[in-house]
Amino acid sequence: MPKRASRSRGASQKPSERDIIPAGVEVSDFNLFFNRELSWLSFNDRVLQLAEDSSVPLLERLKFCAIYARNLDEFFMIRVARLHEQARTGGVARLVPDGTSPGETLDKLHARLHEQGRRHSHCFERLLRPALADKGLRILSMKELDAEARAQVDQRFREQIFPVLTPLAIGLGRHFPYISNLSLSLAVLLRDPVAEVENVARVKVPKELLPRFLPIKGTSAFVPLEDVIAHHLGTLFPGMEVLDYGLFRVTRDADFTVSEDAEDLLVAVQTELRQRRFGDVIRLEVQAGMNPKLLEPLEEALGLEPRQVYAEQNLLALADLHAVVATPGFPELRDPPWTPITQPRLRPEVDAEGGGTVMAAMRRGDLLVHHPYESFSTSVERFVTEAVEDPDVLAIKQTVYRTSDSSPLVPALIRATERGKQAVCMVELKARFDERANIQWALSLEEAGVHVVYGIPGLKTHAKAILIVRREGERIRHYVHIGTGNYNPKTARLYTDLGLFTTDPEIGADVADLFNYLTGFARPKSFRKLLVAPINMREGLLAEIRRTVAAHSAERPARIQMKMNALVDPVMIRALYEASRAGVKVDLNIRGICCLRPGLAGVSENIRVVSTLGRFLEHARIYFFDRGGETRCFIGSADLMPRNLDHRVEAFTPVEDANLLSQIRDLLDRCFADNTHAWDLEADGTWRRRAPQGEKRWAQSELMDRAVRLAQATTGRPTS
Missing domain, CATH: 3.30.1840.10 (Polyphosphate kinase middle domain)
Structure with a gap:
């Protein structure tokens, strides 16, 4: 029988689970x-x-x-x-x-x-x-x-x-x-x-x-x-x-x-x-x-x-x-068929004067795309294919964790190389159960002349990022996409994910540093705006929780809202307990595993945990901190698990545009209001399914309706 390879702890050590301990907890530590x-x-x-x-x-x-x-x-x-x-x-x-x-x-x-x-x-x-x-x-x-x-x-x-x-x-x-x-x-x-x-x-x-x-x-x-x-x-x-x-x-x-x-x-x-x-x-x-x-x-x-x-x-x-x-x-x-809507600002007739391209729309301001309500093909795929054809684009860099045979993104990198552009692909060979497919993609890319790298020894690269470097007159501009889900057109129709398109210079510089970290010997100690695991993500999130606790008062109550697939990390759980003890309302929307126990007297009375399931698989990761007049929001690829925070390369980007923050707040509010496909976690570990007592609310149905309404309001005519 072949011997199992040893399990690596990766490139960083996680803090002690007792770094953050709610003061005065009476319950057994195990019961937390x-x-x-x-x-x-x-x-x-x-x-x-x-x-x-x-x-x-x-x-x-x-x-x-x-x-x-x-x-x-x-x-x-x-x-x-x-x-x-x-x-x-x-x-x-x-x-x-x-x-x-x-x-x-x-x-x-x-x-x-x-x-x-x-x-x-x-x-x-x-x-x-x-x-x-x-x-x-x-x-x-x-x-x-x-x-x-x-x-x-x-x-x-x-x-x-x-x-x-x-x-x-x-x-x-x-x-x-x-x-x-x-x-x-x-x-x-x-x-x-x-x-x-x-x-x-x-x-x-x-x-x-x-x-x-x-x-x-x-x-x-x-x-x-x-x-x-x-x-x-x-x-x-x-x-x-x-x-x-x-x-x-x-x-x-x-x-x-x-x-x-x-x-x-x-x-x-x-x-x-x-x-x-x-x-x-x-x-x-x-x-x-x-x-x-x-x-x-x-x-x-x-x-x-x-x-x-x-x-x-x-x-x-x-x-x-x-x-x-x-x-x-x-x-x-079956469920009624759903065709994803083109994000209103990416409809060619809306931005015709600006050039009608994704990059032209990005120059007019940050964009947020929500899949599968909004189309992956007319946003992310179009972003890359347009860059391949653009003579002013000098380089295209992309991470690949899971993709599909039908994806045009990886072949686009091959065409970019043929057109003389620098094309870089960070292929994660260790993506579980997709290893063989990723090996074949890596070999095909290398054969075509694409710069292929496999990341950092001991760490999986799970970050979802695309960087396009474009010459504009005497300057260079970075165009960036950072998402919560894989660059996979099949799952983009089944999984709910967010993606931010931005030309923010600091985020662009951070993503450039991230790719240098993945492809070379660079070891950045900090980033301007990004939270990157295993470098500064854990401490960055803990700092946001502490700031929220410090800002909370009866006159100006603070709130934490988080959406993720799994909450396992003991240090993060203890930090949320600390916030609850300080009176901060903590709302958690968790699809899968939750090791945090809500409703414990003296520990977590201010925490509620809701799980939302439905026709689409909830996959977006959102970390939202509302501190009265200040709002901080991050989206990205990581759940709050030791493997994500300590043993993977992950990336969170801040969302700073007020309109985009309003969209994310609306998304979270709908998820917490869902009463048909949602479950509440009780203190004893029981998940109780919600039943409508009055108006029936289903977040995914509402978000489909919202996508259609926004598109119609922008174009003034029915969507297709």
Whole structure:
């Protein structure tokens, strides 16, 4: 088994968790924090609740059912794998902040996951499957097919499925077969009528080669691939008696860390990717009621503890339901379609006199774009493609953390090089589960002559920044985009993110310094306006919290509003407790993990935590400090987690334009007012879903309406 690479602490050390301690706290120190992993389970439970929600369109509920399963797969591959490693090796110096050991956390996870798994299975099998069938979209077993459909599937089995199947014997002195991560398999119990002995074999379900849910031609029906194979087991084992079979699936440890001492980062990541295939098995999923003669050999061969085995009532690997969700048609079963609006100031007819380009609009003042309400293609993509064609642009620099094959941004850098411009791309090779794609992009860029760098050893580069350097007469101007989300056109239609376009000279100089930090040997100790991890972001945010506390008074109350994906960092949590104790109202909009405990007497009565979910994935990070006559706001790429603040290169930019601040305040207010797709966190860790008591409020719907109204008000005509 390949040895796991050591985990690096990165280039900086985080402050002590006791740097900020609320004075006079009476509760146990452990009670100040929720368990991170259990909080994540609560987040995924909220996703499951949307799948169970009868007010959500049916195919959207099926989508949430698939998202729940996909989330859980990644959680096991990374977080649960790490807990098992810690429990096995005892390699943690202390308990986690809530006082729970890795082993105790694993036991709690196992118990909760059994209950969630029961609900997840019931939701799909008892609620969604029959409801979809009533609408004409059916997922059928082989037994439910009529004669014509069965003949069609039988033919497909003979021609396409049977040729790629490879039965492998288990036992009889044979080496236990390698089982790939997240693969679906059939364990088959056979009887040899000649030797009168029973044997076990494994058949992999080749869902990487064939659709997991096979469509029945001429219908809107599907049959699971594993059910087709199970129906034809006699063909796979001629001369044998098939006594029983059961489905199983393994999840392997997919976490790795590349040593900061690696001489060639590209080679090191490629090596670790090859080793990832052979990570320890962390979870075994089986069909409930699996024959012990099949289950026991699997448990023994894989060396699993009872808490690593999960019995599922129905189909396994429900993340594959995304393929069914993508079935053409059925508009009545989906959310109404949404087409992102071009940001009003970027509509060519609005800024025709100024040149009609993104950079021309930026020269007239800062711009804020909110995806997916406003278009990524007519803002960020257009920004870069226009720069490629502009003869006065000298250089284009961009970070790439996650992108897609359809993105025009990376190919634009290649065209920029061909036109004689300096093109620089900071490609993060260690972006989890996107490593292979990023390696291919890096190699293509290098081959075309783009300057490709892989960042700083020991740190992931997670910042989202584009810098365009343009010659204007006798001077050089910096045009900058800093965002909260990846430069990925696919997720830009699904994730809510903010992006600031600015020509502010100090921000431009800071971003130039940031790229020099990433590409060369520069080590800036400070920045003019940006907060950059791991250099000044942590202390900068703590300073803003302290200033807000100092400015607060009964006559001029101060307020802190934050929106992020996760709040984990103990130092930041303690700072927010300090603000609450000083009387500052703290509003937190957190999509996922929250380790802060609101509502504790003497500690956090002034803190409320709201989680907002919906048709779009909430992804923007906003840190808003209202100190009476002074407002400070930052947006950027980082959540308040130790990994973001200490072990990644992250960037926050201030938003200073009064109109843009008003837009962000409106966005936050709508999120906190949501009463249909929002949950409140209670002091005991319970997330209570809000229910409308009067006017129904849904932030995402309101923001779609706002985008349309703003565009119509600017142009005076309907949007397209």
